[in-house]
Amino acid sequence: MKEILILISSSSYDREYYFASVLAKYLKNLFSDTTCAIVPLSSNAPADLINDYTSSGCDLIISFNGLGFNISSLNEDLFFNCLTCPCITIFTDSYFLSTNITRLSNEYDMNINLAVAVSNPYDCNYLQENFHNVSNVFSLFPPCEPEGNTIPWEERDIEIFCPSSYVSSQNLLEKIDTLSPAFQQIAHKVIEIITLNNTIHIKDALIETLTNLNFEYTSQELQLLLTQFSFIQEYFYFKSLENTLAFFEANNIPVTVCGKGWQNFFSTSDSITYIGSFDEIPYTDTLTIMKQSKFVLDLPYPGYQNMPTDRTIQSIFNGAIPVSTVEEVQYYENNPQDAISRQQVMKQEFETQYSISNILKTIKNFAGPLL
Numbered sequence: 001m002k003e004i005l006i007l008i009s010s011s012s013y014d015r016e017y018y019f020a021s022v023l024a025k026y027l028k029n030l031f032s033d034t035t036c037a038i039v040p041l042s043s044n045a046p047a048d049l050i051n052d053y054t055s056s057g058c059d060l061i062i063s064f065n066g067l068g069f070n071i072s073s074l075n076e077d078l079f080f081n082c083l084t085c086p087c088i089t090i091f092t093d094s095y096f097l098s099t100n101i102t103r104l105s106n107e108y109d110m111n112i113n114l115a116v117a118v119s120n121p122y123d124c125n126y127l128q129e130n131f132h133n134v135s136n137v138f139s140l141f142p143p144c145e146p147e148g149n150t151i152p153w154e155e156r157d158i159e160i161f162c163p164s165s166y167v168s169s170q171n172l173l174e175k176i177d178t179l180s181p182a183f184q185q186i187a188h189k190v191i192e193i194i195t196l197n198n199t200i201h202i203k204d205a206l207i208e209t210l211t212n213l214n215f216e217y218t219s220q221e222l223q224l225l226l227t228q229f230s231f232i233q234e235y236f237y238f239k240s241l242e243n244t245l246a247f248f249e250a251n252n253i254p255v256t257v258c259g260k261g262w263q264n265f266f267s268t269s270d271s272i273t274y275i276g277s278f279d280e281i282p283y284t285d286t287l288t289i290m291k292q293s294k295f296v297l298d299l300p301y302p303g304y305q306n307m308p309t310d311r312t313i314q315s316i317f318n319g320a321i322p323v324s325t326v327e328e329v330q331y332y333e334n335n336p337q338d339a340i341s342r343q344q345v346m347k348q349e350f351e352t353q354y355s356i357s358n359i360l361k362t363i364k365n366f367a368g369p370l371l
Contacts, residue, residue: 002034007063010040014283016064019092019310022356023062023143030360031060031368041067060367061087064142065096086367090117092142093309094301095233097123115366120307122201140362141354142310146347150291150319153340159254160329161293161320162245163286163311165278166261169239172231183228186213190232194302201303202226202233233301240299245272247326256293258286290318294339295329298322308354316350319343 004027008016017038024036066089091097097118117140118124124139176187189209194200203226210217210225217225245265248255252271260277275281275289290296296315300307305324315322321343323329332339 002031003058004034004036004060005058006036006038007061007067008038008040009065009067010042013040014278018283019064019142022145026356026360030364059085061085063089065091086113088115088117088363088366090140090142091119093119094123094304122307126203136366138362140359141313143356143359144310144313144317144354145356146317146351147291153294153319153343154336156292156294158256158289158293160248160295160297161289162255162257162297163259164241165259166241166265167234167238169235169242172235172238175231187229187232190229194236198236198302199305202229236302237299244297244299244326256289287314287318290315290320293320295323296320299324313350313354316346
């Protein structure tokens with residue numbers, strides 16, 4: 001009997017449990033005579049606690065968003081290094097990669113049985129270029145399962161669904177005031193570059209800034225700076241979100257909003273409906289709402305235009321159209337047949353490219369010979 005252990009973060013339990021449960025169902029079919037256990041752990045769980053779960057002789061470990069890379073001190077070894085079984089950590093989106101990336105420090109020798117999976121080609125290249133101790137890097141999307149029959153697009157009663165947490169862009173911008181003068185200068189320059197070109201990735205904007213200011217840096221220092229300035233990506237994302245929702249509200253376009261932080265954003269609005277935070281609404285319920293929605297608002301972070309998120313995939317699999325601009329909504333509303341055709345084409349394309357079978361094939365190619 002083979003044993004597969006899937007580690008998820010207790011702080012992101014609902015969302016990661018969905019991914020883990022979908023993956024577990026198919027892994028049992030992929031590897032015969034196999035059990036899958038899903039274990040929630042706190043994101044800062046010490047290595048010895050994780051080892052308590054993994055010392056029973058499991059054959060494959062899968063974690064999400066770098067869980068297991070936590071280092072409480074420089075003298076504590078990564079738990080992955082202590083294992084002989086294959087291990088994969090799957091980053092569900094680029095935000096987690098940018099905030100957790102320093103855990104993949106080049107100061108540590110990675111176990112050759114370790115693989116890191118990221119959701120888009122940019123992050124895949126980034127890891128391969130900057131973390132030479134990570135020998136197995138895959139472009140692998142979080143496991144999403146296509147739904148069966150859904151409500152026809154033109155019959156859906158929710159116009160636009162916005163499943164997103166919210167932080168005031170102004171509050172994020174004020175974080176600059178807490179930085180040292182040198183870091184303030186860097187932050188302002190990075191913001192200036194991204195403002196002029198919102199397709200540039202923050203890493204590229206940061207490198208350009210450091211080069212122009214004649215600052216020398218090591219690869220490790222660059223990762224620390226990326227973590228330090230990760231709020232800049234959030235600033236541009238939430239600023240765009242604020243502007244988009246303000247337009248919908250001003251033009252009386254109905255939007256259903258779900259997520260943390262919105263409670264004080266809307267005053268009195270007839271067009272925007274807030275239905276609760278992610279703590280109040282299970283992740284699977286947000287998928288149900290997608291089945292009732294024509295559009296799902298799916299704004300990109302700077303540098304990630306045209307790169308799908310799990311929200312992109314889930315909305316398509318559930319019959320909605322992911323949109324990132326006001327113009328897209330207006331066009332498809334005026335051309336419903338184009339909307340229906342577009343949704344069908346995207347679903348067929350994404351079911352092929354991001355199917356669960358592709359995920360399983362990648363896992364089997366990596367872990368199969370080691371099981």
